[in-house]
Amino acid sequence: MIGTIAVVGGVVGLLLAVTTVVIYFWAEIAVFFIAKVLPWLTKHVSGIASEYIKDLFVWLDGKVCPIRTTARRLIKTFMNAITGQKTIYTQKSADEWEEKTETTYRGREKPVIASTVIEYDSLPPEVREEILRQDAHTVIRDNREAVLEKAKQRAKKDYGDEELVMSVEQ
Numbered sequence: 001m002i003g004t005i006a007v008v009g010g011v012v013g014l015l016l017a018v019t020t021v022v023i024y025f026w027a028e029i030a031v032f033f034i035a036k037v038l039p040w041l042t043k044h045v046s047g048i049a050s051e052y053i054k055d056l057f058v059w060l061d062g063k064v065c066p067i068r069t070t071a072r073r074l075i076k077t078f079m080n081a082i083t084g085q086k087t088i089y090t091q092k093s094a095d096e097w098e099e100k101t102e103t104t105y106r107g108r109e110k111p112v113i114a115s116t117v118i119e120y121d122s123l124p125p126e127v128r129e130e131i132l133r134q135d136a137h138t139v140i141r142d143n144r145e146a147v148l149e150k151a152k153q154r155a156k157k158d159y160g161d162e163e164l165v166m167s168v169e170q
Contacts, residue, residue: 024157026064033057075151081106085143089127095120101143 022029041050084104089097099118102111120128127139 022060023064023067026068030057030061071155075148075155078147078151082144084111085147087141087143089123089131089139089141091131091137092117097123099123 038050038054041053082103083106085101087099087101089099092098096117097120098115100113100115102113104111123131124141127141130136130139
């Protein structure tokens with residue numbers, strides 16, 4: 001039973017990895033397929049097989065492109081809905097810091113504030129570095145810019161296209 005679950009998990013993981021790679025390289029796959037594979041299939045295999053493969057490719061294109069479009073739409077929604085977000089880290093004691101996040105939404109007068117007390121070890125590495133380098137007792141991070149930067153990195157990693165994010169920034 002456990003062996004079967006492990007095999008199924010491995011197959012699912014492999015399928016997810018292959019899907020990610022296909023999405024990442026979709027533009028290159030499309031260009032190569034149209035320029036090299038289709039003409040070769042038509043010439044060396046058969047026109048009928050080539051037509052079936054064209055139909056499969058068109059079907060795949062219809063599935064992959066909406067994923068890229070959805071990613072672009074989600075980023076745009078984030079950028080339009082959240083006009084600002086910052087986290088303020090304030091030292092309360094030697095090992096306790098208040099982490100207060102203020103999020104400003106379009107159409108709301110006051111920001112939404114969430115606050116918690118955390119230990120020094122739980123602070124993000126870049127915050128600890130700033131504390132140590134500048135002997136700071138308060139550190140302010142602009143999360144909106146950090147989220148956009150992470151989105152760019154993720155778009156580049158998952159879809160091979162940092163422009164996905166950059167095109168909605170303007």
